[in-house]
Amino acid sequence: MKRTVESGKTLLVDGPASVSVVSGIVEVFGSVLRSVKQVVVRDGKRVPFFVKETAIFGISLGENANVEEIDGDTIPSSWVKAFEELLNPHIRPFTVMVLGTVDSGKTSFCTFLINKLLNERKKVAILDGDVGQSEVGPPCTISYALVTKPVMNLYDLQARNAFFVGSTSPSESVDKMIEGSALLKQKVLADDPDSIIVNTDGWVEGDDAVTYKIQLVERLSPDIVFCMQQKDELASLLDALKKFRKVVVESPVAAKQRSGEKRRSSRELGYMKYLNGAKIRSIPLSWLKIEEDKLIGLCGNRRNIKQTTEIYRLIGMKPLNLAEFRDRIYMVIGKRRWINLDNVKKIEEATKKKVVVIHKGEEEGLLLALYDAEKSFLGIGSLREIDYKRRIMKIYTPVSENISIVAVGRVKLDENLKETTVSTEANQ
Ligand SMILES: Nc1ncnc2c1ncn2[C@@H]1O[C@H](COP(=O)(O)OP(=O)(O)OP(=O)(O)O)[C@@H](O)[C@H]1O
Ligand SMILES: [Mg+2]
Structure with a gap:
């Protein structure tokens, strides 16, 4: 029409x-x-x-x-004033951080600042630090992109580099969020931008959120922090951000709220964007270094033969995989195999370690991040199967480069790339 x-x-x-x-x-x-x-x-x-x-x-x-x-215009006048704060700064690159609760307008405000800076012929980078509603990189990652032409939608940008957090919720991965953001900021600097705009997640209320955000701000040391609020949602955060130059900006009245369901389906678009053109690749486990494999129990030390034989005897079978960690033993058994819990307890008593029993098939759909040998992010994949007998990992991914490191996330996707188990966004 x-x-x-x-x-x-x-x-x-x-x-x-x-x-x-x-x-x-x-x-x-x-x-x-x-x-x-x-x-x-x-x-x-x-x-x-x-x-x-x-x-x-x-x-x-x-x-x-x-x-x-x-x-009238739905862009608040405080957004225009905020942009004016970025004109002619003597610091280069000038780092801007945007804080605000869920659906407050953070992404739109970042988009606004980017476009206005581009009008001034500035070289702008966006560091997208929202793992639950990432626009630039795949969901569950922190990422960055250089923006060379006006954007209406940060989703249209392709990530130049990313750091896999593996979860949609920052509260589950505070250390990784901070480590990853700091690491990516270092990488952005190598591209020599005039301005770096850092978008963040909407987890801002409560003591844990405030502590986390302060740590994040301290690590990224922005030159200005824009705090977006409608009333006083960020009161305690503003209070705690004493050392930093901060400016309160309005959360637009016209901003639209979304249900948890809509937030999930928007993440699913993100998986689709980064899994477009995917095929199944079979890679020998011996070629890969697996990180964060708590959900599949692959690496870990081999036990000595005597103890291993004793474990096999106690559970009455040879598991598909047995891996020992500092305080845990992971045991993978067949899909329909049953294991006597009393015997598991006996192993725990004998080894003084917790035994985690995983059934083959539970690995199906886990979200993976794929890296090369230098730990450069290549893309994401979804784990289709671990063939423990042939020691092969089958990964659904569009990545065609050599994969050396695989990090395992906490999110699972089904064949249609819908999230099946979700570490819920803490801020909902
Ligand atoms: N000034 C505005 N006028 C009209 N709509 C707006 C304005 N600012 C934001 N919106 C809309 O409101 C919604 C929420 O805004 P946005 O996605 O920018 O918020 P957010 O804080 O980044 O949310 P999230 O927590 O999902 O990351 C979006 O649909 C956005 O396009
Ligand atoms: Mg957003």
Whole structure:
């Protein structure tokens, strides 16, 4: 359908929808559009098209999509002031961090700052530190990209590098979040940007969240921290951020909230984006270094033969795999094998270690990060099977380079790339 909108008004489009600007001048998150073929508004997302000169839109709406025309601009004046803080800084690169709760508008504000900086011909990098709602890299990763032309959607960017956290929830992986963010900031610096915009996750309320965010801010040492709030959601965080230059910006009234279900389906789009063109690759386990394999129990030390024989005797079978860690023993047994728990207890007593029994098949669907020998991130994959007898790992991935290191995540995907077990986002 075609729709004419007068200057000074905003067309709010809730996806799934596709919008083109046939004529007129329109601004979206700081980027000026003149006759643009297609802006995709994803399901669950809202895009404000502010009309600067009477515009004709071509709109095609998907299921449950919505269009609304309102007076004025939905970009808060504090966003414009915030951008002015970034003009002519004497520090280069200038690092900006954006904090705010879930659905407060963090990603949109980052997009706005990026577009405005691009208008000033700045070289801009975005460091996407939101593992639950990552836009740039795959879900469960922290990533970064260099932005060379205006963007309406950070999702359209391809990650230049990423760090796999392996979970959708920062609260489950605080140390990794901090380590990964600091590491990627180092990598971004090598690209010599004028500005680095750091987006963060929405876990901001409660003592643990505040402690985590302070640690994160301290490690990344931004030159300015923008705190996005509607009322006083960030009060304790603002209080704790004493040492840093911080500016409060408004969370837009027009920002759209999303259900947990919608947040999950938006992550699933992220898996699809990074698993597009995937095939199954079979790789001998002996070629790989496996990290974080608590869910599949592959590495670990071999036990001495006498103890191993004793374990086999106690459980009455030879497991498919047996691996010993500092305080645990992982044992993989056949899909339908049954094990006497009293005997497991006996092993625990004899070894003073906890025994974890894994059934073959439980590994199916685990999200993997794939790295080369230098630990450069190559992409993600989904574990299809571990063939313990032939010592082969079958990975569904579009990565075609040599894989040397595999990190195992806490999320599982089914064959249609839907999340089956989810470490819930802490902030919901
Ligand atoms: N100024 C605005 N006008 C209209 N819609 C907006 C505005 N700012 C944000 N939105 C919309 O509100 C929704 C939430 O914003 P956004 O995704 O930027 O928030 P977020 O804090 O990054 O959320 P998340 O916690 O999911 O990462 C999005 O659909 C976004 O497009
Ligand atoms: Mg976001």
